Amino acid sequence: MAGLATVSASALLLTACGAAPEAGSTSSAGATDYTGCIVSDSGGFDDQSFNQSSYEGLKKAEADLGIKVNQVESKTNNDFEPNLRAMVTAGCNLTVTVGFLLGDATKAQATANPDSHFAIIDFGYETPISNVKPIIYDTAQAAFLAGYLAAGTTKTGTVATFGGIKIPTVTIFMDGYADGVKYYNEQKGKNVKLLGWNKDAQDGSFTGDFEKQDVGKQLTQNFLDQGADIVMPVAGPVGKGAGAALSEAKDAGKDVKLIWVDSDGYLTAPDYKDIMLSSVMKQMGDAVETVVKEDKEGKFSNTPYVGTLANEGVQLAPFHDLESQVPAELKTELEQIKKDIVDGKLKVESAASPKA
């Protein structure tokens, strides 16, 4: 405590000698009364996953559009309804809620407050609600590319994936990845094995939560022992456990690679730059900003936003430092597959795909 106080005190002293700004100067020219709000699920805004991406999208809207932003983190599932109520009371024009767990609470508040607008990430309603816009992703499309990439890059003929919790937004990655590997085998007559997910049985390896990195590390070590050399963890921060295990294997002389999810891991998990093959990205930040912008301009609609390869809502990230390890031929094939998926020639299906 005393140490902390000393550090902060000296930090204060170091920075305390600046000049005072002109008194009475006000900033934020062009600010409007529009308020965009966001309620997280229990992961919080630092979950390195959908809460964080959505929050960053809203913060970007704050900077770009000059709107006001209110944010509330939910610590437990009990906080959803009070938090949402508070947002409506605070006069939010649009409230972004994150995740299927907030589905019921969002529906209840939207029905009770027909004049307020809502957007919900990663969840769609069977019967649309007039003032709720679902923001959902056909992640399987991008994960398909990742699966093909992994199958085409593996040296051992075995690749792996695992999830955090078995929920549709996680398994959709694994379905696409599995199909990508399968497609590669069909096209090339190869037999690349996939560990950690069986699409037909809809069952595989899960860490049980999005918190315990050591479990992710253990799982990854198991996969390595079974001969896998590329792993795609679909588990938010638990992915770092996989990264740690792979880094250790690399230090021990193995040629291993990591595929990140949600954001470009090269930028968001820079510790693992040297093994980061690519990432399956969901561009939630952009979607949130777009929805806010539309609502601010009075163009709100409850038509679901579905992120696809076509509208670049889901993408395969650049290869960055591992560019040289991906054969040019494989890159061309990936481009072609992407084109085929966009054109509808190649269908990527998952039980978890958005039905809209």
Next chain:
Amino acid sequence: MSDKHPPKHAAEEGSSKAHRAAPAAEETAAVVSVDTAGGAMEPSAVPATAQSGQLPGGPDTLLRKIFTGSGMVSVLAVLLALIIGGLLIASTDKQVATTSTYIFARPTDFLAAVWNAVTRSYIALFQGSVFNPRGNSVAAQFAPFMETLTIATPLITAGLGVALAFRAGLFNIGAQGQIIVAGILAAWVGFALHLPLGLHLLLVLVAGVIGGAFWGGLVGLLKARTGAHEVILTIMFNYIALYFLRYLLNTPAFQRPGETNPISPILDPTAVYPQIFGTQYRLHLGFLLAIAATVLVWWLLNRSTVGFEFRAVGANPKAAQTAGINVSRSTILVMAIAGGLAGMSGVAQVAGTEKVLTDGVAATYGFDAITVALLGRSTPWGTFAAGLLFGAFRAGAVQMQIQTGTPIDIVLVVQSLIVLFIAAPPLVRAVFGLNPRRKKPARAAKFRQAATTGGAA
């Protein structure tokens, strides 16, 4: 553990540690003899003093403490918490950070920013938990208080369960698991069965209470029959309940038709608690039941034979056995009742506020309940008051976040500090130099206070 319970420590390790207890020999001896019958037996996990909520010559309840002798200390406790919390809030405030860069050029800006950040946060806490003058109707102005009562409901009943077990000498960490099992059963009855109004809700309540009582009673049975320690049992039972719940939520029977998300169908309208003051507040019938439960536990402990037996077992199981009390029966019964009370929290969750079953059904109520029970000195009405205090903090946290942008983690740190200082008057006395100067009584006082607050730390 041992440091928290000096009297137990001294008794356990006998003469080797006797010198530590020597300056307070009289005081300690009294406390120890209550706990161990003068060393004839092993001390219980919870010191007898914490079980009874009374110490020789010590103050008895939190409220009485505030309003009588040590009122000054309580005021100082809150003041200290507010100051330290305020510093934390200020340290996370953007305006404070900006003005600190030119603190020497114009210190007034910095001080104004600090004052502003701190007062705004505390006003938000009050407005979020008690009364919001900015509400546009009387109903809206009182909404925060209703929210406080709503959040307090599961805390009170689960806290009562923990407190009751304390009084019988059992350290019940298992409220979390008991809430979960109760939630599973109550929710299932709520969404799978379709029954007429009244009967349905009654059955939901009964299912939940029985579920909690079963889960708690099982711990009591294992302890009574095998002598396994209740702390280990309850902790492991929490895990079993949680992972069993996660398994269930992955089976179609507990999912919505056509969906694979781990979330149960919504409970039937006939299966949920009616809202006491209409739909604008979340406050539900469960709160009245929580008041009834508090009265019941008070009666049980202070007026009934069974309660007397619980307290006797808590004070000294050996002596109780000698006196003809069936200790095994009491252990099983008290854990079952404690589980049933925690079960009421589970029902309040699925039938009161959430109306669905998820793996977060127990939130952190089972663990908060331990703090609530200790803060309430394990007395029924003390627990009730402590539950309200916690409820107010939880409710106010939302407004603190929205109005001031204070990160939720800092909000919880500030609240934990307030609880810490309220629960540990000696700490406050030490900070303000109020501890008596004379050496011997000072040590004695230290012992007495340590025992009073031991479990809360």
